[in-house]
Amino acid sequence: MKIFENISLAPLTTLGIGGPARWFAEAASEPEIAEASAWAQKRGVPLFVMGGGSNLVVADAGFNGLVLRIGLKGIERDGAVFRVAAGEPWEHCVQQSTEAGLAGIECLAGIPGTVGGTPVQNVGAYGQEVASVIECVRGFDRETGRFAELGNAECGFAYRRSRFNSADRGRFVVTRVDYRLTEGGKPALRYADVERELAASGFVGALPSLTEVAEAVRRIRRRKGMLLVEGDPNTRSAGSFFKNPVVSAEVFREIGARSTSAPPGFPAGGDAEKAGCVKVPAAWLIEQTGFAKGYAMGRAAISSQHTLALVNRGGATAAEVLALAERIRDAVKERFGIRLEMEPVLVGETGIRE
Ligand SMILES: Cc1cc2nc3c(=O)[nH]c(=O)nc-3n(C[C@H](O)[C@H](O)[C@H](O)COP(=O)(O)OP(=O)(O)OC[C@H]3O[C@@H](n4cnc5c(N)ncnc54)[C@H](O)[C@@H]3O)c2cc1C
Numbered sequence: 001m002k003i004f005e006n007i008s009l010a011p012l013t014t015l016g017i018g019g020p021a022r023w024f025a026e027a028a029s030e031p032e033i034a035e036a037s038a039w040a041q042k043r044g045v046p047l048f049v050m051g052g053g054s055n056l057v058v059a060d061a062g063f064n065g066l067v068l069r070i071g072l073k074g075i076e077r078d079g080a081v082f083r084v085a086a087g088e089p090w091e092h093c094v095q096q097s098t099e100a101g102l103a104g105i106e107c108l109a110g111i112p113g114t115v116g117g118t119p120v121q122n123v124g125a126y127g128q129e130v131a132s133v134i135e136c137v138r139g140f141d142r143e144t145g146r147f148a149e150l151g152n153a154e155c156g157f158a159y160r161r162s163r164f165n166s167a168d169r170g171r172f173v174v175t176r177v178d179y180r181l182t183e184g185g186k187p188a189l190r191y192a193d194v195e196r197e198l199a200a201s202g203f204v205g206a207l208p209s210l211t212e213v214a215e216a217v218r219r220i221r222r223r224k225g226m227l228l229v230e231g232d233p234n235t236r237s238a239g240s241f242f243k244n245p246v247v248s249a250e251v252f253r254e255i256g257a258r259s260t261s262a263p264p265g266f267p268a269g270g271d272a273e274k275a276g277c278v279k280v281p282a283a284w285l286i287e288q289t290g291f292a293k294g295y296a297m298g299r300a301a302i303s304s305q306h307t308l309a310l311v312n313r314g315g316a317t318a319a320e321v322l323a324l325a326e327r328i329r330d331a332v333k334e335r336f337g338i339r340l341e342m343e344p345v346l347v348g349e350t351g352i353r354e
Pocket of ligand 1: 014048049050051052053054055056070086111112113114115116117118120121122123124125172173174175225226227228235237238239240345
């Protein structure tokens with residue numbers, strides 16, 4: 001495996017900003033991952049694993065360590081289980097499974113990035129998340145120096161969270177994910193947006209196929225600038241920049257008391273829901289605080305199609321994007337007492353607390 005020096009990371013990310021990686025390598029096999037990890041350990045340099053770069057904000061000074069891009073490829077089907085190598089684009093997995101009539105991830109169509117990135121933040125959209133279909137995550141455990149297979153219950157999945165982005169951040173390099181899908185399953189129609197889009201294309205009363213639902217989701221995403229489209233400046237982003245806060249019933253009432261209209265609330269899912277918590281759309285909080293779509297600070301801006309996405313208008317620095325994010329966070333905190341959590345992963349020294 002070749003180790004390169006001073007490789008610019010900006011072109012490898014969807015946001016298109018950030019400095020170089022001091023060292024850079026691409027792993028196409030499991031032994032290469034073990035080799036890269038040993039290389040970094042021997043030299044005492046930090047290792048950062050990247051997939052498609054669609055959820056990253058790379059510091060302007062870059063990353064003073066080894067960036068390892070995961071290039072393992074291959075999709076195998078075993079009945080209703082899709083075993084997919086970590087470097088496969090996620091869209092390939094959605095396309096092949098929906099075409100094969102396997103339900104479970106059709107509403108996750110159009111999300112950029114790789115398969116290896118999906119368990120990390122428990123990717124989700126339009127009422128589905130990968131936690132409900134992941135059977136097993138295989139990865140290299142940098143703590144033990146061995147490959148391990150973690151069952152669903154061992155992954156610590158919650159809303160945009162897993163052990164891979166919390167307690168065990170940086171410990172596992174994911175090499176394969178097994179998704180257990182449902183043969184002949186019905187598509188999930190849990191979001192009004194998706195139902196409206198289907199109705200607009202003639203599906204009144206008829207059950208759409210999985211591929212038709214996936215296509216409907218891609219059309220909605222395209223309108224919101226949430227589908228990567230060559231040349232569309234609104235897609236020079238990292239997707240949603242903030243997580244939707246999950247708050248207690250008491251905090252939810254407090255938000256209502258501080259706003260001019262009733263706050264929308266959605267089921268928080270899992271243990272949080274059982275404890276009476278509610279998920280509040282971060283976009284609503286941001287808009288209530290006075291930020292509109294298209295709000296710009298220099299070369300960084302809120303997308304003109306989606307309040308939650310911060311975009312690089314061309315030539316923006318990480319410092320500019322993060323200054324805008326901090327302005328939004330401070331204003332929301334001031335107005336509602338809630339500190340928004342960032343969704344993208346910060347790489348290198350940005351001086352910002354996620
Ligand atoms: C336009 C747009 C729309 C988006 N929409 C959504 C959405 O609807 N829902 C959603 O959940 N996300 C969304 N995202 C965010 C992003 O696409 C997902 O988080 C995606 O899964 C990231 O995958 P990636 O391969 O690009 O990971 P990267 O951005 O390269 O990395 C993200 C994190 O995952 C880790 N990682 C990546 N690969 C591996 C691996 N093989 N082993 C260990 N760790 C790894 C990295 O270290 C980092 O911590 C969107 C992004 C964009 C740009």
